[in-house]
Amino acid sequence: MPDAYMGSILRVDLSGETISEERIPDSIYENYLSGLGLAAYILFKEIPAGADPLGPDNILGFVSGLLTGTGSLFAGRWMVTGKSPLTGGWGDANCGGTFSPAIKRCGYDGIFIRGISENPVYLYVTGEKAELRDASHVWGKDAVEAEKMLVAETGPRSRVALIGEAGEKRSLISGICNDGGRIAARSGLGAVMGSKRLKAVVLNGAKRIPVHDRDAVHKLSGKCGQWVRMQSPLIPGGMMAYLGAFMRFLPVQMALDGMLYKMFLRKWGTGSMNQMSVEMGDAPVKNWLGSHIDFTAKKSAATNPDILKQREIIKYHCYACPLGCGGICSTKGKYARTHKPEYESVIALGGLCMNNDIESIFYLNELLNRAGMDTISAGATVAFAIECYESGVITRHDTGGLELTWGNSTAIVELVRAMIRREGIGDILADGSRKAAERIGGDAKSHAVHAGGQEPGMHDGRDDPGYALHYSVEPTPGRHTIGSFMYYEMFQLWKVIKGLPRIWPLYMKGSKYTANKKKAVMGAACSRFMNVVNGAGLCLFGTFLGAKRIPTFDWINAATGWSRTPEEYMEIGGRIQTVKQLFNIKHGIEPNNFLLTGRATGDPPLVEGANAGRTVDIKGMIRDYWKQFGWDEKTGKPTAESVIRSGIRED
Amino acid sequence: MSFTITDECNGCGACVKFCPVDAIRGEKQEVHVIHDMLCIECGACGRICPVEAVRDGEGNRCVPVRKSMWEKPVFNHKNCISCTICIDACPVGCLALARLPTAKDPHGYPGLKDEKACIGCGFCASECPTDAITMAVPEIKVKRGAHG
Numbered sequence: 001m002p003d004a005y006m007g008s009i010l011r012v013d014l015s016g017e018t019i020s021e022e023r024i025p026d027s028i029y030e031n032y033l034s035g036l037g038l039a040a041y042i043l044f045k046e047i048p049a050g051a052d053p054l055g056p057d058n059i060l061g062f063v064s065g066l067l068t069g070t071g072s073l074f075a076g077r078w079m080v081t082g083k084s085p086l087t088g089g090w091g092d093a094n095c096g097g098t099f100s101p102a103i104k105r106c107g108y109d110g111i112f113i114r115g116i117s118e119n120p121v122y123l124y125v126t127g128e129k130a131e132l133r134d135a136s137h138v139w140g141k142d143a144v145e146a147e148k149m150l151v152a153e154t155g156p157r158s159r160v161a162l163i164g165e166a167g168e169k170r171s172l173i174s175g176i177c178n179d180g181g182r183i184a185a186r187s188g189l190g191a192v193m194g195s196k197r198l199k200a201v202v203l204n205g206a207k208r209i210p211v212h213d214r215d216a217v218h219k220l221s222g223k224c225g226q227w228v229r230m231q232s233p234l235i236p237g238g239m240m241a242y243l244g245a246f247m248r249f250l251p252v253q254m255a256l257d258g259m260l261y262k263m264f265l266r267k268w269g270t271g272s273m274n275q276m277s278v279e280m281g282d283a284p285v286k287n288w289l290g291s292h293i294d295f296t297a298k299k300s301a302a303t304n305p306d307i308l309k310q311r312e313i314i315k316y317h318c319y320a321c322p323l324g325c326g327g328i329c330s331t332k333g334k335y336a337r338t339h340k341p342e343y344e345s346v347i348a349l350g351g352l353c354m355n356n357d358i359e360s361i362f363y364l365n366e367l368l369n370r371a372g373m374d375t376i377s378a379g380a381t382v383a384f385a386i387e388c389y390e391s392g393v394i395t396r397h398d399t400g401g402l403e404l405t406w407g408n409s410t411a412i413v414e415l416v417r418a419m420i421r422r423e424g425i426g427d428i429l430a431d432g433s434r435k436a437a438e439r440i441g442g443d444a445k446s447h448a449v450h451a452g453g454q455e456p457g458m459h460d461g462r463d464d465p466g467y468a469l470h471y472s473v474e475p476t477p478g479r480h481t482i483g484s485f486m487y488y489e490m491f492q493l494w495k496v497i498k499g500l501p502r503i504w505p506l507y508m509k510g511s512k513y514t515a516n517k518k519k520a521v522m523g524a525a526c527s528r529f530m531n532v533v534n535g536a537g538l539c540l541f542g543t544f545l546g547a548k549r550i551p552t553f554d555w556i557n558a559a560t561g562w563s564r565t566p567e568e569y570m571e572i573g574g575r576i577q578t579v580k581q582l583f584n585i586k587h588g589i590e591p592n593n594f595l596l597t598g599r600a601t602g603d604p605p606l607v608e609g610a611n612a613g614r615t616v617d618i619k620g621m622i623r624d625y626w627k628q629f630g631w632d633e634k635t636g637k638p639t640a641e642s643v644i645r646s647g648i649r650e651d
Numbered sequence: 652m653s654f655t656i657t658d659e660c661n662g663c664g665a666c667v668k669f670c671p672v673d674a675i676r677g678e679k680q681e682v683h684v685i686h687d688m689l690c691i692e693c694g695a696c697g698r699i700c701p702v703e704a705v706r707d708g709e710g711n712r713c714v715p716v717r718k719s720m721w722e723k724p725v726f727n728h729k730n731c732i733s734c735t736i737c738i739d740a741c742p743v744g745c746l747a748l749a750r751l752p753t754a755k756d757p758h759g760y761p762g763l764k765d766e767k768a769c770i771g772c773g774f775c776a777s778e779c780p781t782d783a784i785t786m787a788v789p790e791i792k793v794k795r796g797a798h799g
Contacts, residue, residue, distance in 0.1 A: 071780045073734060101739045127672055128689055157744040206672050206742040208691050208774070221780035225732045314750050315758045319739055322732035324758050 002026060003212035004070050004559035005034045009042070010108045010130055012123060014196050015056050015115030019130045024109070030562070031647065033535030034066040034109045036092060037576045039081035042112060043090075044583045051587070053085035053188075054170060054195035056116045062161060062201060063110035064103035065537010068320070069209035070559040071217040073224050074542030074550065076100050076319030078178075079534060080161070084187040085195075086172045086377075086432060087452045087594070089584035090475040091187030092534075096318030096326075097179030099203070100537055102159035106130075106205030117197040122162075124154060127205035135199035139168065142370035143177035150202050162200035163190045164372030169422050170194045172431035173377035173455075181339050181369035182318075182326075186454065187476055188432075190372045212561035220551045220558060224542075227549040228322040231263055237306030240272060241297040244279030248292075248610045253512065255503045258490035258544035262323065265541055268305035269325040270343035275300045277343070278351050281463040281610025285351045286406065287383035288449050288460070288600050291609020295351045302358040303346050311362075312340060318539070325541060331362045341365040341375075344480070347458035348379025349412070353386060357409035364416055371420040377432050378419060380455035382412055384433040385425070387447040394440060400424040452594035454478035461618075462602045462611035465512050469523050469621045473636070475580035477594040481540050483526025485512060485519075492546035493525055496553070497566045500525055515620030523621070524628035528573030532556075535576065575646045578629060578638050582648070591636030595622075652708030653687035654696060659704040666696035666705065669770055671742035693742055693772035721771035722786040726761060730783035733758045737775035737784060745769045 007029075011020050024038070032041045039061040051057035060082045067075035078100035084091025103111065106125045113123070120139040121132045138146040143164035151158045159178065166174035167190030174190030175183045211217060235243070247254070264272035277283035278292050278300050285295045308329070316326030316339065327340035341349075345365045349355060368375045388394045389404035396403070400418070402411045402425070418426025429436045433448035433455060449455065451471045457480025461468020466484030474482055494500040501518050533543055533552065542550050553566045584591065595618070598604070602615035623633045630642030638646075653674075656666070662680040674690045677683030685696070697705040697713025698721060705713040724737070728751065738746045738761055745768040748759035763769060776784040 069739075071736065071778060073732075073780065098735075098739060105739075127691075128686075206691055214777075218780045218782075222782075225734075225781055229732060312757060314748075315733070317733050317735050317748070317759070320734050320736050322734045324733060327757075 002029070003210050003561050004066050004556070005029050006104055006107050006109050006209070008108050010106070010111045010125065012111065012113045012130070012132070013115040014113060014117040014121065014132070014198060017132055019132070029066070031572065032576060033532065033572060035063045035537050036079055036081070036531060036534035037572065038110055038535070039063045039079065039092070040090070040576050040579045040583065042110075043081060043083070044579050044586070047083055049586050049588070051083060053083045053088070053192060056114065058083045058192055059112050059114045060189065060192050060196065061110055061112045062103060064100045066535055067555055067559055068537040069101045069104050070211045070555070071214055071221055072538075072555040072559060073221045073228070073320055073322050074539040075537045076321055077534070077537045077539050078103060078184070080176050080184045080189050082189050082192045083587060084189065084476070085191050086188035086454050087477060089452070089587055089589040090580045091189050092476055093175055093184035093186040093189055094481065094534065095176070095178060095182050095184035096321070096539065097182045098319045099159050099161050099178040101209070101319050102203040102205065104209050105207050106203050107207050111201060113196065113198060116195065120197045120199050122150065122200040122202055123198065124202045125205065127207045138199055140165070143372050144181050144370050146200065147177070147180065150200055154202050155204055157206070158202050158204045160200050160202050163193045164370055166190060166371045166373035166420055166430070167194040169430070171373060171419070171422070172435060173374045173381065174372050175374050177369065177372045181366065183369055183372060183374070185374035185376065186479065211559050213558045216558035217555060220554055224545070224550050225322045227259070227545055228262065228266070230259070231266055234263060234267055237268060237272070237304045237309065238301070240305060241275035241279050241300065244276035245297070247280045251509060252506045253509045255489040255505050255507070256486055258492070258546050259549070261490065261544055265325040266323055268309055269327055269340055271303070271305045271308045271340065271346060273343045274303035274305060274346050277347065279610070282459055283347045283351055284458060284460050284600070286354055287352060287387045287447065289387070290354070291606060291611065293609050295354060295356075299356045300351065302356045303350055303361070307358065308340060313337075316340070321539065323541060329362070331366065332359060333363060335366045338362060338366040339369065344458045345375035345379070348376045349382070352379050352383045352458065353412055354406035355409050355412055356407065360409035360413055364413060367416065367420070373420060376457055377455045378416060380449065381419070381429050381433045381436060382415055384436065384448050385415065385429055388440065388444055391443070391447065393442055393444050393447065394425070398425055449597045449600050450478060451596040452477035456480065456596060456600060459484065460611060461596065461600055461616055462606070462614045465616040465618070465621065466519075466523060466526070468596055468601045468616045468618055469625060470526065471596045472594055472618060473523070473591070473622055473625050474527065475577070475584050482530045483523055485522065487544070488522045488526055490544040490546060491526070491529060492548065493529060496547045497570060513614060513616055515617040515624055517624060519621060520624030520628050523625045525570070527577050528570045531573035531576035532569050535572070574629060575648060578643065578646045579648060581631065581636070581638055582643070585637055652692070653690035654685050654692060654694070654708060655706045656683050656685055656696070657704050657706060658682050659702050661702050661704070663701065665699045665701065669695040669699050671695065671770060691742060693770055693774065695770040695772065698771065720788050721769070722773065723763060723766065723769050723771060723789055724775050724784045725787050727783045727785070728760050730781045731760055732781055733760055734780065735761070736778050736780060737761050740774040740778040742772065742774065743768045743770055746775060
């Protein structure tokens with residue numbers, strides 16, 4: 001009997017309407033964990049080279065985590081995986097809520113769906129059966145409304161992952177929603193689900209999840225929970241901007257201990273960083289051309305975390321989360337309740353577009369969550385369109401009369417609505433900024449900021465070059481949830497893994513921008529570790545507590561009965577990274593083409609603001625990073641030797 | 652190991668009504684069968700069976716308990732970390748998170764949303780990572796004794 005994992009996956013072919021169950025050998029879990037690793041193994045093997053991401057050969061994989069349901073805390077993340085129509089390479093997106101344990105409670109570690117259905121359908125799975133059902137009555141409904149309807153017809157314990165209008169219309173920046181508007185937003189996998197005419201996956205199982213030593217897991221969780229509950233009084237939210245400004249003035253960088261960030265998250269959520277990040281240079285402003293001088297603390301005051309918190313009715317906890325960084329808020333206008341806008345959404349729809357109308361941000365956040373469109377890519381594409389308008393690349397005629405100027409919240413709202421409906425200019429923009437620039441032509445290309453087609457997260461590599469590195473080197477480019485210098489500082493992996501460099505509490509800011517081996521080791525450690533985290537189904541924010549406070553590796557050992565060292569788990573993380581990179585090579589991706597747009601790495605450098613004059617040696621950092629995996633340092637392609645060494649079998 | 656039903660079963664169907672995973676099949680007045688792949692060992696069938704025809708995973712005879720005396724979860728909010736693991740563990744979905752009525756604490760805490768639906772399986776207590784849940788017969792029922 002397996003422990004911690006269910007040992008089976010569900011396979012669905014929408015073309016032939018066949019559904020089958022498949023046992024997965026223990027050795028696969030031992031070599032790839034579950035979750036992301038399991039999906040990487042299966043999709044690399046099975047999606048044929050050159051498959052159309054929106055065609056029948058693409059496989060959409062919904063996976064839970066190895067630690068989900070074992071009593072480990074923070075283990076409530078599920079992932080959707082597939083070939084990304086946005087980048088053409090490996091695609092994944094991660095989300096919380098209650099969907100992750102629901103996969104396992106149906107008896108599976110993952111659900112893998114290929115083919116294309118003739119008519120809209122949804123997949124209904126219980127512990128006993130799986131069937132395809134007609135979804136014509138929910139097709140066209142927004143994700144929140146459709147979820148309510150599906151729960152009403154299948155029972156209150158049902159957990160639903162589904163697409164909204166954006167996914168149905170195959171927007172390449174659409175994601176997959178669950179739990180009332182949470183969203184696995186990135187990589188454009190909502191479009192893959194839409195292309196399959198699969199409206200939803202509805203899970204209603206109650207199977208028990210086997211655990212090798214539940215008491216040991218609980219003991220570890222108890223200690224971890226105590227760290228999470230430790231909370232000291234914090235400064236008022238309005239002071240966070242001044243804290244950011246103070247950090248901007250300092251010539252030295254303070255290494256961040258995740259306990260401090262944890263306290264911010266518990267009190268305010270990710271929104272704690274709204275103003276602070278703009279002030280310290282972490283948040284991109286004005287489509288990566290501006291700074292706190294353009295979007296002043298006075299302008300960003302509307303996003304003061306205390307103001308957002310006033311709307312909070314109750315904290316939102318994902319499954320197994322003791323932290324509760326989310327919140328259910330009241331909102332004015334059409335929607336009475338909404339998930340509290342996250343930092344990424346606030347910046348992408350706010351500072352990046354020079355928009356400080358908080359009502360519009362609340363509304364757009366809910367609108368995009370219901371439509372199932374990625375707020376990061378949507379906000380970044382709007383910022384791109386505004387820059388095109390302001391520089392004359394597109395005119396009022398092109399925008400259908402919209403006065404698309406910086407900070408014009410009325411026009412931004414109308415534009416986003418048009419993008420969701422794919423109407424007029426919205427149709428041109430609905431697939432992200434790279435595609436839009438190709439369609440517009442002319443100078444538009446110079447205004448699009450992306451890495452391999454995906455808009456980067458709202459953390460500026462000119463402030464923390466670790467972000468720029470991971471935006472450019474990951475098989476899923478443009479992602480802010482894998483690594484940065486700050487993440488490495490918070491992970492504190494050197495405390496449990498031999499040979500990793502430790503970070504001192506203070507270091508010179510200038511030292512961040514040059515490439516060297518130490519930074520490559522740190523970057524590779526982040527990638528490896530996050531593959532383990534995503535194989536386990538853990539939350540990134542939990543891992544910020546630091547390796548001594550969140551027992552990632554000990555939890556896996558206690559839950560599975562394995563007895564492996566952290567180093568061995570990091571090796572597995574490296575193996576998963578190599579498989580994802582091999583996936584991209586198989587599908588014709590040149591890793592160098594994922595290089596982040598120059599302006600976001602300081603090429604050319606900004607002339608004012610926190611990041612003035614800073615240029616990241618991104619090519620040097622990339623070269624060093626690839627060396628860490630034994631890949632070709634010029635092309636980023638895994639060498640035959642590195643593939644053998646990582647233990648990947650070509651079967 | 653799955654629960655089983657012996658041929659002492661009189662086919663009354665009480666267990667079918669309480670099984671949260673629809674694992675029990677059988678015609679009225681005939682011996683019922685538990686599907687071993689579906690059974691989650693919650694024990695509801697054993698507690699409700701009037702003729703003691705149910706055996707647990709280890710083959711022990713299950714003793715019926717009057718429904719009003721079934722144990723229910725009691726929450727110790729001091730230990731609780733609002734992780735919601737209990738809510739997911741509940742096979743009948745009778746728990747929910749809510750803010751405590753008097754506290755300023757913005758976090759929600761679990762409680763019995765639907766006491767009648769609770770089958771007393773204790774999964775919430777066994778999966779709680781911080782021992783914040785104990786199973787007990789509701790006090791008012793204890794006072795009233797078996798007549799409750």
